[in-house]
Structure formats: C-alpha cells, structure tokens
Amino acid sequence: MATISLHHVNASLEGCRQHGINDLALLARAGINPTAITQNTGRIHTDQVGRLFRLIQQELNDEFMGFTRSRCKFGVFSTLCDLLSHCQVLGEVLRKAIDLYNLLTDDLTISLEISGNSAELSLVLTEPTLDHQHFLAEFLLVIWHRFPSWYIGEAIRLRETHFSHPPPAHRNELRIMFPGPLHFNQSSNRLVFDVGYLQKPLLRTAKEREVFLANYPVDIMTIPGADGSLEAQVERAIVASNTRRLEFLKAEQLADKMGIGKLSLYRGLQKEGTGFQRIKDNIRREVAIELLTQHDRSIDQISEIVGFSEPRSFTRAFRQWTGLSPRQYRTSHLNSNG
Known part of the structure; x- marks a missing residue:
C-alpha cells in the first residue's frame, strides 16, 4: 500500500x-x-x-x-x-x-x-x-x-x-x-x-538495520514484498529508468515497458484511487525533499533534477505539494536541526 x-x-x-x-x-x-x-x-x-x-x-x-x-x-x-x-x-x-x-x-x-x-x-x-x-x-x-x-x-x-x-x-x-x-x-x-x-532465521545485515533505523518508520508503512499494487509497480518502473535527472516516459511507453495496455494502466490506477500524474508528482516531491535537506544544491539545480524546465514552475508545484516554497522548506529543516 x-x-x-x-x-x-x-x-x-x-x-x-x-x-x-x-x-x-x-x-x-x-x-x-x-x-x-x-x-x-x-x-x-x-x-x-x-x-x-x-x-x-x-x-x-x-x-x-x-x-x-x-x-x-x-x-x-x-x-x-x-x-x-x-x-x-x-x-x-x-x-x-x-x-x-x-x-x-x-x-x-x-x-x-x-x-x-x-x-x-x-x-x-x-x-x-x-x-x-x-x-x-x-x-x-x-x-x-x-x-x-x-x-x-x-x-x-x-x-x-x-x-x-x-x-x-x-x-x-x-x-x-x-x-x-x-x-x-x-x-x-x-x-x-x-x-x-x-x-524463521533473521536475514538482515548490520548495514540493513542501520538503513532501516535511519528511515524508521517509513519502511514499516508497507508490508515487505507484499505491495503488488499497480501504483507500486508503476513507481518501481519509473524509478528504475531514472538516474541523475528525473525523466518520465509517456504513459503508453511505460505501459508497453510493463507489458500492459495504456487503457489497462489508466483504468487500473483509477481503480486504486490514483493516477499517472499523481505518481509522478509523488516521485518528484520525494526526490525534491531529499535534495532540499542536503543543502549542497541550489534551488535552481534541484528544479532541473526533478524535471522542471524553470524554477518558478518547481516552486509553484512544491508549494502545492507541501504548503511551503522550496526555500521555506529548506529553512524550516535547517532551523529544526540546527
């Protein structure tokens, strides 16, 4: 889920x-x-x-x-x-x-x-x-x-x-x-x-426990290996095709990559209460938040990485997602950890 x-x-x-x-x-x-x-x-x-x-x-x-x-x-x-x-x-x-x-x-x-x-x-x-x-x-x-x-x-x-x-x-x-x-x-x-x-034997290494605790409780929000929803499959397919800069395949290209029809993709996501655009926004938001908390990239650079053609569009979208501008979010994070 x-x-x-x-x-x-x-x-x-x-x-x-x-x-x-x-x-x-x-x-x-x-x-x-x-x-x-x-x-x-x-x-x-x-x-x-x-x-x-x-x-x-x-x-x-x-x-x-x-x-x-x-x-x-x-x-x-x-x-x-x-x-x-x-x-x-x-x-x-x-x-x-x-x-x-x-x-x-x-x-x-x-x-x-x-x-x-x-x-x-x-x-x-x-x-x-x-x-x-x-x-x-x-x-x-x-x-x-x-x-x-x-x-x-x-x-x-x-x-x-x-x-x-x-x-x-x-x-x-x-x-x-x-x-x-x-x-x-x-x-x-x-x-x-x-x-x-x-x-049952315990399969996790010390490094895996360290990562789990750093993310806690994010990694318990879903049952390990049990999220077979179409939304989760689409997220994994999108993330797997990206490296330095987020670039999104068109819906028909992604559907073809996943081995299903475009209409089946849209209908399946709609049945789960989500959509292709919402999934893309979720991925953009999570990548942007991670980069904003690292303080080593400018807002303009982050805007480009998450796939916006210019910073104003990124700022507008980020404010819609979180209620804050990227700069306000970064300042809030800095103050809360400083």
Missing part, C-alpha cells in the same frame, strides 16, 4: 495537539500540505506519513506519540534493534522486545503465547482511554507485524487480528493494513500467526 488514509494522519496529530505542539508546522516539515488534511477521506503517500510520525516522536520525545501517561523516549526502538543483533531467529527477537518494553514502561504490556500451532502476540495499553481514536493501538500492531516481516524477509501471513476497541468507521482501511479476519471488542490487541514463523 503506497498511501495511508487521512484518518490515521489526523489521529496521529492528536497527541501533539494535546501537548500544545504546532501540528501545522509538523505537517509542512513532513512535506504534507496542511490544507490536505481538512477532510477525512483522502490519502497521503507513505513516505510523507512516515516522516510525520518520526517528527511527532522527536518533537514529543515520545515513541508512543503522546497517547500514554508516560513517555517512551525517542531512541528506545533504536536501542532495541541494537540489542537484537545477536538474535538468530524471530522468536528470540519477539521475546527480547517483550522483555525490554515490559521493563521500561508500565503503559504497555506485551506478551507472546503459543496456542496449538498458532503464535499470539498481544499488546495491551494500560489506559486505552488516552488513545480514544485507537491510533496507538493500531500503529503498534502495524509495527509488530511489519518489523518482524522485514527482519525475516517475508510478509508474515496473519491468521487473525484482534482489536480491543469496537469496529471503527475506518475498518475497511484496517482490512488493507491487516489482511485476514478481523475481530473487535476483544480482550487485547493481538496478532495471530503460524507458530513456525518463530523459527
């Missing part, structure tokens, strides 16, 4: 608002135009959402993002990953994670139970009323499905996913996030999967 529902974007900001943090500034720094979240039915690219979640955690110094009585300080997950370096199989990873979190916080209890040929990973918030939109509960389930999947190099097939809260208005989104049967009003938030996964 290359996009996230606006419900989860809006819900993630609630902890910031309760702590008096300027959520509009965080949105802009994440590359999200604040006007885009005034409705609750659209979608935001996973890279933008991942940046926003990380900024919230850093701003609050809380990996639980303001939804618990006490903070889980930013850096706990990174420390956990360091402690996992000597683990051999997934079961060791989960048990070490359980030990660490149950030692560090009273706001969350994690447990792993074996029931027949199923493993059940449970997460219970001590005060769920502080998480009244259930954002943290759902986000923790995402982390502890996607992170283990990433570590073993394959998507863990969920037999069931349990939620302690009633069925929410966004339950269709949860069906995308957690493939398989969903059960609500349960005793805990729980992931149920085949016990055999606990013996």
Whole structure:
C-alpha cells in the first residue's frame, strides 16, 4: 500500500495537539500540505506519513506519540534493534522486545503465547482511554507485524487480528493494513500467526538495520514484498529508468515497458484511487525533499533534477505539494536541526 488514509494522519496529530505542539508546522516539515488534511477521506503517500510520525516522536520525545501517561523516549526502538543483533531467529527477537518494553514502561504490556500451532502476540495499553481514536493501538500492531516481516524477509501471513476497541468507521482501511479476519471488542490487541514463523532465521545485515533505523518508520508503512499494487509497480518502473535527472516516459511507453495496455494502466490506477500524474508528482516531491535537506544544491539545480524546465514552475508545484516554497522548506529543516 503506497498511501495511508487521512484518518490515521489526523489521529496521529492528536497527541501533539494535546501537548500544545504546532501540528501545522509538523505537517509542512513532513512535506504534507496542511490544507490536505481538512477532510477525512483522502490519502497521503507513505513516505510523507512516515516522516510525520518520526517528527511527532522527536518533537514529543515520545515513541508512543503522546497517547500514554508516560513517555517512551525517542531512541528506545533504536536501542532495541541494537540489542537484537545477536538474535538468530524471530522468536528470540519477539521475546527480547517483550522483555525490554515490559521493563521500561508500565503503559504497555506485551506478551507472546503459543496456542496449538498458532503464535499470539498481544499488546495491551494500560489506559486505552488516552488513545480514544485507537491510533496507538493500531500503529503498534502495524509495527509488530511489519518489523518482524522485514527482519525475516517475508510478509508474515496473519491468521487473525484482534482489536480491543469496537469496529471503527475506518475498518475497511484496517482490512488493507491487516489482511485476514478481523475481530473487535476483544480482550487485547493481538496478532495471530503460524507458530513456525518463530523459527524463521533473521536475514538482515548490520548495514540493513542501520538503513532501516535511519528511515524508521517509513519502511514499516508497507508490508515487505507484499505491495503488488499497480501504483507500486508503476513507481518501481519509473524509478528504475531514472538516474541523475528525473525523466518520465509517456504513459503508453511505460505501459508497453510493463507489458500492459495504456487503457489497462489508466483504468487500473483509477481503480486504486490514483493516477499517472499523481505518481509522478509523488516521485518528484520525494526526490525534491531529499535534495532540499542536503543543502549542497541550489534551488535552481534541484528544479532541473526533478524535471522542471524553470524554477518558478518547481516552486509553484512544491508549494502545492507541501504548503511551503522550496526555500521555506529548506529553512524550516535547517532551523529544526540546527
């Protein structure tokens, strides 16, 4: 899934608002135009959402993002990953994670139970009323499905996913996030999967863990190896054909490269709620944001790299994407890291 529902974007900001943090500034720094979240039915690219979640955690110094009585300080997950370096199989990873979190916080209890040929990973918030939109509960389930999947190099097939809260208005989104049967009003938030996964070897190197942590939580926004959407295929095809300067094939050329018809491409993307132009804009925006944070290229140079014929067009497009001009975005990033 290359996009996230606006419900989860809006819900993630609630902890910031309760702590008096300027959520509009965080949105802009994440590359999200604040006007885009005034409705609750659209979608935001996973890279933008991942940046926003990380900024919230850093701003609050809380990996639980303001939804618990006490903070889980930013850096706990990174420390956990360091402690996992000597683990051999997934079961060791989960048990070490359980030990660490149950030692560090009273706001969350994690447990792993074996029931027949199923493993059940449970997460219970001590005060769920502080998480009244259930954002943290759902986000923790995402982390502890996607992170283990990433570590073993394959998507863990969920037999069931349990939620302690009633069925929410966004339950269709949860069906995308957690493939398989969903059960609500349960005793805990729980992931149920085949016990055999606990013996799966860990495939990631130290360098891969380093890159994962540098990007966290961007790389858990999608299930590893499971995003077979047409949108994701188009993104990969476009990125694979570019090097120094972004150049986009015409739709019919890209369709031919992918082995499908032009009309099939358009209809497939429309069915997924996106389009060829939106995908190109997403790629341009992400490349531009990365270059703007590096400070070694001028705005004019970045404009050329991302495929604009002149800087004014780039500035206009970037402001539409993020709510800021490229110069304002660069200044905001510099001030927040200076």
